[in-house]
Amino acid sequence: MTDHSLRKPVRKAVFPVAGLGTRFLPATKAIPKEMLPIIDRPLIQYAVDEAREAGIEQMIFVTGRGKTAMVEHFDHAFELEATLRERDKALDALEPTRIQPGNLVAVRQQVPLGLGHAIWCARAIVGDEPFAIILPDELMIGHNDGTGGCMKQMMQAYNEVGGNLISVLEVPHEKVSSYGVIAPGNKLDGFGGTLTEVNGLVEKPKAEDAPSNLIISGRYILQADVMRTLENQEKGAGGEIQLTDAMAKMIGHQPFHAVTFNGRRFDCGSKVGFVEATLALALERPDIGEAVRAMAKRLLA
Ligand code: UTP
Numbered sequence: 001m002t003d004h005s006l007r008k009p010v011r012k013a014v015f016p017v018a019g020l021g022t023r024f025l026p027a028t029k030a031i032p033k034e035m036l037p038i039i040d041r042p043l044i045q046y047a048v049d050e051a052r053e054a055g056i057e058q059m060i061f062v063t064g065r066g067k068t069a070m071v072e073h074f075d076h077a078f079e080l081e082a083t084l085r086e087r088d089k090a091l092d093a094l095e096p097t098r099i100q101p102g103n104l105v106a107v108r109q110q111v112p113l114g115l116g117h118a119i120w121c122a123r124a125i126v127g128d129e130p131f132a133i134i135l136p137d138e139l140m141i142g143h144n145d146g147t148g149g150c151m152k153q154m155m156q157a158y159n160e161v162g163g164n165l166i167s168v169l170e171v172p173h174e175k176v177s178s179y180g181v182i183a184p185g186n187k188l189d190g191f192g193g194t195l196t197e198v199n200g201l202v203e204k205p206k207a208e209d210a211p212s213n214l215i216i217s218g219r220y221i222l223q224a225d226v227m228r229t230l231e232n233q234e235k236g237a238g239g240e241i242q243l244t245d246a247m248a249k250m251i252g253h254q255p256f257h258a259v260t261f262n263g264r265r266f267d268c269g270s271k272v273g274f275v276e277a278t279l280a281l282a283l284e285r286p287d288i289g290e291a292v293r294a295m296a297k298r299l300l301a
Pocket of ligand 1: 018020023062109114117
């Protein structure tokens with residue numbers, strides 16, 4: 001029997017952006033990691049665009065001290081816009097930064113106690129609805145074939161199976177110890193091999209104990225019940241309140257599936273991943289692609 005209460009529409013997305021970004025210091029001393037640009041768009045912009053494409057209306061930023069730039073980014077910039085108009089310059093570049101009044105909410109995580117704690121800080125805004133989570137430092141780029149971005153693909157799966165979903169990707173087995181790893185169950189028919197049941201979840205396992213090499217990759221659709229689990233959550237791996245541990249407790253009580261994203265993922269929380277994303281997207285841009293290709297050839301010669 002289908003439990004319709006686990007298929008309510010997903011209208012809200014939480015963006016946990018209160019981390020310290022230590023891997024990018026000193027760049028992240030005064031600005032958040034999520035404001036670092038891939039060419040000319042900050043990471044947070046890609047994340048919000050992905051949510052919008054999936055039909056999500058309300059964006060909830062879980063921020064911390066020194067992170068106001070992200071809220072400013074989605075505000076009107078009166079002086080800038082007036083000056084651009086006076087100078088007869090186009091305002092098109094600012095279009096993606098416009099957000100319906102009331103559709104951006106920021107809450108603070110006063111102390112960075114971990115991803116699970118950051119999500120819990122959004123509980124009053126999330127209320128009793130299912131919600132999406134997007135980690136902006138994991139940049140997910142869909143193919144240009146109409147399948148859409150990662151959250152859109154997950155939303156399509158959610159409309160079919162409801163419950164809880166996470167996006168996963170395969171990594172070499174020796175790398176699993178840095179991530180949340182799934183114990184996969186059956187693959188579901190009719191999804192082209194992209195939807196798998198989740199039988200278990202474990203945060204940062206030793207390679208020899210890992211149940212698979214499928215890691216959670218920064219996108220989630222969860223039922224609000226996870227907030228109640230997080231409320232009583234003990235600290236887990238790394239002394240942090242882990243979202244993975246809270247999700248693991250929901251397995252067996254509610255449907256839990258993993259979506260393998262049909263697209264590319266760049267780990268922009270790491271320096272090499274960040275450079276890779278910049279290069280890959282620059283090479284594809286009609287305005288600068290050719291010049292970047294020529295530049296790369298010169299550098300490698
Ligand atoms: P990371 O593990 O990438 O940590 O967090 P970080 O602080 O951003 O970066 P490093 O490792 O120090 O360089 C994953 C996501 O969870 C958020 C981060 O902002 C990031 O989007 N996060 C993490 C919080 O919002 N609060 C936390 O307490 C921890």
